[in-house]
Amino acid sequence: MVTIKDVAQEAGVSVATVSRVLNNNGYVGADTRKKVMKSIAELNYSPNEVARSLYKRESRIIGLLLPDITNPFFPQLARGVEDELSRSGFRLLLGNSDENVEKELDYIQTFVQNNVMGIITATNHVDYDIYEALNLPLVLLDRTSEEYPAVYADGRKGGRLAAQTLIEKGAERITLVKGPAHVKPAQERFQGAIGALSEADVDFSVLSTTSYSFEEAQGWAEELFDKYVDTDGVIASNDIVGIAIIHEALKRGKKIPDELQIIGYDDIPQSRLSYPTLSTIRQPAYEMGREAAQLLLKTIKKEPGVERIVQLPVELVERKTTRKE
Amino acid sequence: MVTIKDVAQEAGVSVATVSRVLNNNGYVGADTRKKVMKSIAELNYSPNEVARSLYKRESRIIGLLLPDITNPFFPQLARGVEDELSRSGFRLLLGNSDENVEKELDYIQTFVQNNVMGIITATNHVDYDIYEALNLPLVLLDRTSEEYPAVYADGRKGGRLAAQTLIEKGAERITLVKGPAHVKPAQERFQGAIGALSEADVDFSVLSTTSYSFEEAQGWAEELFDKYVDTDGVIASNDIVGIAIIHEALKRGKKIPDELQIIGYDDIPQSRLSYPTLSTIRQPAYEMGREAAQLLLKTIKKEPGVERIVQLPVELVERKTTRKE
């Protein structure tokens, strides 16, 4: 390992001087600087971030905590965060919590132990003490809270929009799929949909589910059609479930969208590839990730007047599982 | 921030003693140990990993370099790596390279700067000098190389299997979709398929594509049917493209699998949710991630007799886009 000492020796100056050219502060003579630069290049030196971090009590690392990168909504978020962060030279320490408090706490602890400069979390347990005591820039992603800055899309409005769409397009026996109770955004969109449904003159039923996963989505779809045989409009809890419902409906010979309309939530990439393509409520996941990163960066840099809440718009994407009129 | 000094003071011992109980080495009297433990708990102390890392020249961090987490094959890998790693208390520094050498080099550099204990990379540019000079445990994931330990599934065999399957099931005008030339595993499976196709008495055509992405998959599918109108069997470059092809085929009124059979590659989770469900060659992505992590861990711990190559089996998953006989 080549250290600052080696560079200093090679260049015939002190480590202090090397440090100055490295960080571009303090006075350094033009030719001294040149000499140092040359030695740096020759030795292929790059400073040890760990030592730096120890002294400065900060690093170029951000902690990102996600429920599960395996859920296709989150890779988008993660990429957004990473792309934005890496433009400022920050790197990502990544953790999947599976919505499990212990894992979450565990990750938070190691984030702190590693001197991360800030944390972005898409988690439900922000109310825990550990975040309070953290004393670190924190931004919530895809979640809300009274206390912390947050970037999210308006779930209530999204849910409402989904329901309204189905109502307008003539669905009369709507089934609303409710996502896991412990997942906040799932509840938000559910509440929004319930609101719109209640205000309209339609019959509707609620199917309660406890997961979003690919493995179980098909089970929910089957249960849905077993219980509500003649439903003609389903509001899925997310696109995965929506796609599973398309699948099951086709299997049972239902005509989409004539006999049955389906609307999803998220607009994950594969929704454009289902057949028929899934109408859905779009959340700008990649953008959300970027915004969260920007917000965090600004907070770290202590820029004045940073907005605490960034709410991104949801949007109806009409494709082929809803009727045209 | 509470440091080892604070704990020492609180417990009325020296920092050396605290360090000993922390690391469970050296002699510590039973009651001294108890006192120290108590102080640690009271102050809610947890050691600064950065300081530790600086002294020991190692850390509890692994660098993971992926092409693009947004491609649904990779989250599985990443989860496998993370789950295995976290069992040993390691964390993940994550980077997406987009198959771009510069980004890759950039990430490698920061990995090194942050004292990572090892690197897992799913990258095509291992031949570059930087890896040689690295002097760090490295394992390739989903890639092969003469020089480094690697975990992968047998692409040649997979490609061969895909082609054989279609031939056996009576496809007579096969179209083979070739993935991006710079992506090694894509070429492997392509070669495998070409081999099987060449040995059989079938006509076939090759459609050359330059990406795997959702955005462009549909374009490839359209091109495919425009160019090869009467193909009755397509070997997709991966499941994304396979799903796009199903979509396009249905749109054009083709009967699957009677008029047209399709076989994918990877077995990403959403392949079970397409309609009809996609027959495919399964790569055990999650397992691959875990194996890579295990291999790396063993290398780090310098366990003797560590295997250099872990080749996981590919497997035909018959679903509804291939015929039954």
Place this chain on the structure above:
DNA sequence: TTGAAAGCGCTACCAC
């Protein structure tokens, strides 16, 4: 404009 040296939090060696 430059160098010497203290110190970031921790570990490990050497005394006692």
Place this chain on the structure above:
DNA sequence: GTGGTAGCGCTTTCAA
């Protein structure tokens, strides 16, 4: 058994 202390690679006073 326990404490003192050097030193990991770096940054930043303070003096010169």
